[in-house]
Amino acid sequence: MEWRILNEQMLHGGDYNPDQWLDRPDILEKDIELMKQSHVNAASVGIFAWAALEPEEGRYEFGWLEKVIDNLYNNGIYTVLATPSGARPIWMAKNHPEVLRVGPDLVRNQFGGRHNHCYTSPYYRQKVWDMDKKLSENFGKHPGVILWHISNEFGGECYCPLCQQEFRNWLRRKYGTIEKLNHQWWTAFWSHTYNSFDQIEPPLMRGEHSVHGLVLDWQRFVTDRTVDFCDWEKQAIRAGGSDVPVTTNLMGFYNGLNYFKFRDVLDIASWDNYPFWHTNPEDESDVAITAAATHDLMRCIKQEPFLLMESVPGVTNWHPVCRMKKPGMHELSSLQAVAHGSNSVQYFQWRKSRGSSEKFHGAVVGHDGTANTRVFREVAAVGSRLKKLPEVCKTVNQPEVAIIYDWENRWALDQMQGLLNGGGLDVKSRPGDPKQYGPTVLDHYSAFWRMGIPVDIIDMSCDFSNYKLVVAPMLYMQREGIVEKLRTFVEKGGTLVGTYWSGLVNENDLCFQSFAPYGMQDVFGLYSEEIDALYPNQTNTMKMNGSGEEYTLRDMCDVVHVSTAQVLGTYQSDYYAGYPALTLNYFGFGQAYYLCARAGRDFYKDFYEEIAEDLQLEKALDNASLPEGVTANLRKNEEEEIAIVQNFNAHPVTVSLENAVTDIETGEYTTHIQLPPYGIRFLLKEDIM
Numbered sequence: 001m002e003w004r005i006l007n008e009q010m011l012h013g014g015d016y017n018p019d020q021w022l023d024r025p026d027i028l029e030k031d032i033e034l035m036k037q038s039h040v041n042a043a044s045v046g047i048f049a050w051a052a053l054e055p056e057e058g059r060y061e062f063g064w065l066e067k068v069i070d071n072l073y074n075n076g077i078y079t080v081l082a083t084p085s086g087a088r089p090i091w092m093a094k095n096h097p098e099v100l101r102v103g104p105d106l107v108r109n110q111f112g113g114r115h116n117h118c119y120t121s122p123y124y125r126q127k128v129w130d131m132d133k134k135l136s137e138n139f140g141k142h143p144g145v146i147l148w149h150i151s152n153e154f155g156g157e158c159y160c161p162l163c164q165q166e167f168r169n170w171l172r173r174k175y176g177t178i179e180k181l182n183h184q185w186w187t188a189f190w191s192h193t194y195n196s197f198d199q200i201e202p203p204l205m206r207g208e209h210s211v212h213g214l215v216l217d218w219q220r221f222v223t224d225r226t227v228d229f230c231d232w233e234k235q236a237i238r239a240g241g242s243d244v245p246v247t248t249n250l251m252g253f254y255n256g257l258n259y260f261k262f263r264d265v266l267d268i269a270s271w272d273n274y275p276f277w278h279t280n281p282e283d284e285s286d287v288a289i290t291a292a293a294t295h296d297l298m299r300c301i302k303q304e305p306f307l308l309m310e311s312v313p314g315v316t317n318w319h320p321v322c323r324m325k326k327p328g329m330h331e332l333s334s335l336q337a338v339a340h341g342s343n344s345v346q347y348f349q350w351r352k353s354r355g356s357s358e359k360f361h362g363a364v365v366g367h368d369g370t371a372n373t374r375v376f377r378e379v380a381a382v383g384s385r386l387k388k389l390p391e392v393c394k395t396v397n398q399p400e401v402a403i404i405y406d407w408e409n410r411w412a413l414d415q416m417q418g419l420l421n422g423g424g425l426d427v428k429s430r431p432g433d434p435k436q437y438g439p440t441v442l443d444h445y446s447a448f449w450r451m452g453i454p455v456d457i458i459d460m461s462c463d464f465s466n467y468k469l470v471v472a473p474m475l476y477m478q479r480e481g482i483v484e485k486l487r488t489f490v491e492k493g494g495t496l497v498g499t500y501w502s503g504l505v506n507e508n509d510l511c512f513q514s515f516a517p518y519g520m521q522d523v524f525g526l527y528s529e530e531i532d533a534l535y536p537n538q539t540n541t542m543k544m545n546g547s548g549e550e551y552t553l554r555d556m557c558d559v560v561h562v563s564t565a566q567v568l569g570t571y572q573s574d575y576y577a578g579y580p581a582l583t584l585n586y587f588g589f590g591q592a593y594y595l596c597a598r599a600g601r602d603f604y605k606d607f608y609e610e611i612a613e614d615l616q617l618e619k620a621l622d623n624a625s626l627p628e629g630v631t632a633n634l635r636k637n638e639e640e641e642i643a644i645v646q647n648f649n650a651h652p653v654t655v656s657l658e659n660a661v662t663d664i665e666t667g668e669y670t671t672h673i674q675l676p677p678y679g680i681r682f683l684l685k686e687d688i689m
């Protein structure tokens, strides 16, 4: 692998579409001038440029791209070179309609939009192979090309006959015999037993959705197909002789793909971040917490520094309300990514297009074409700060805490019927995530964010052995091996926090024939007999046995019986008043807490503060109490530790420390960290050598 520049200096730049301006050499020239002025050192080129690269079948036009890459390089700007497979030219759709995607209604799409192609079509795969290989042959060894950007935001699925056949092959490989599949999918229910693999259809619009194992396997298949396509593109690049690392831009918590499965294909993870700043300007914490957790999730795909591939200067054109970022927020939002492990700040998009659907999407350069805008100045300020932070690139985030967020568990929870089905008294209360798994994970996460305790967000396939604390909310589905992993983790001295609605089904969504949580009852020292669900306007209360403190509980209330666990808090009302609501059990050298109902962020704050104290969890800033809306992260290597403190308030704050730190950018050595509104500072802690 040929790593150039990456991990030596922070990248600053973004999606650049010279292919829209080939008849405007003056604009292309101006771009270079403005890029230099805004400290851009990386441009992502060619993302949707297929029509310019192959205007007619078999006629390749790479001359313009060569000029662009050369020109950028001669001006000190590196190229992140994209494969153009995110959208295809019309001749391809006309000559070979099989490339177009088929929907769950079995209707084939017309030409239009993007991401509108079948990942199985042999013709499409061949065309992508040829294109990628040629790009690699032509530019893969260019000293200006530092990274491959494979396709763009993989997503969606195709139900064409070819994809259906692949799905059946996938199932054959997974189950071997139709009897085994019938058993794992429990198809005797409603007489849905299959006689052979050939009869199986994916969950079509008017087809089968009641066999949950089928739906779940289809979602897994879609991930595997997409990963396979991404790998196909990578192999084409390698076949063309380029050894430069590859990435693809992911979309955070996007529910359609299990991103952890991209781990082995990608050399570096990258993602596109578009937070909804200023939904509540009085308190940006919620938005900041969501963005923070998503960065942590994306970092954990590779457990290495990642790249912020897209973010918006100004504002997008697709948020429900397109609020501009207030002065200062662009800098904070950009560098927040760096705090969480990004080695870049890149944008969509460099220059606004004149027409089509994204003409009003934020860009570094607007339709005025000048540097004379607030947005441009704020972008340039980020670029100039990134230049001063090369040593941050050489550090990594190494949290002692992990929270499990598992896509397959999420899919199983989404389709599970029971408890909360969305609706209730307020029908709009739970759009898209009826069991509120995502928000629950964020609620747990928020407590650590407030304390400045770094967190990894991992899935069940990750290694837990290096953490002190693992939080596993709503582990409804237990994928293969997870029970053993969690047991070993606690046995060896780890602390586990588990909750209600854990250990119900195996990885094919087949219920365990046991009380919940399956295989973990001795670890938690209890079992769950039944679980109650509350309407959105109903609550229960947990009273802590020691302090007498009370917390509101909602949504789901587990009724458990303890064996060896101590009861730390009890329900105060309903027929389970007096039953345990929070317990602690010692197991092996470790301990396991069990929370019986969904609590609020007030509870998580107090609860995890005590655990942090008890386990001496590492904080980014030791012994500092962080004001509301302020957090800190830690990046380190063997020689140094860099704390990154962030103020999400619209007012200035001061954070006082016990030990002085040195500001990397200004050299100031101080125990009193002053942060302006939306301020962020990179602080070198005392040498640890």
Ligand code: GLA
Pocket (backbone or CB within 6 Å): 152, 153, 272, 274, 310, 316, 317, 348, 358, 361
């Ligand atoms: C995504 C895409 C970009 C662009 C932006 C707009 O991230 O990758 O091409 O459409 O959204 O925000």
Ligand code: ZN
Pocket (backbone or CB within 6 Å): 101, 102, 118, 119, 120, 121, 158, 159, 160, 161, 162, 163, 164
């Ligand atoms: Zn298809």
